[in-house]
Amino acid sequence: MGPWRFWSLTRPELLAAIRGHARRMQRSHEAALVVAYQQAALTRAKRMPPVQRLLAPARTRKDTPAEMERRAAEHAEIERLIGDKPGD
DSSP: OOHHHHHHOOHHHHHHHHHHHHHHHHHHHHHHHHHHHHHHHHHHOSSOOOHHHHHSOOOOOOOOHHHHHHHHHHHHHHHHHHTOOTTO
């Protein structure tokens, strides 16, 4: 942020910018820790896992039809409480 931008900010805008920067720094630090942890774990592995397994996207479970119905009912209830209707 340049000086011209800094001096044009209100106090709430400046605090929001500072908090946003702090969150970005925290996420960056956490990502570096995860990489360091994974690197340490791989150096201790007896056999290296295939690179395709390391690069594969995380597996997610499929919702059952009952779970999808439950979520749809929850969504409808939230829309009813908020007063939002799809397409409005």
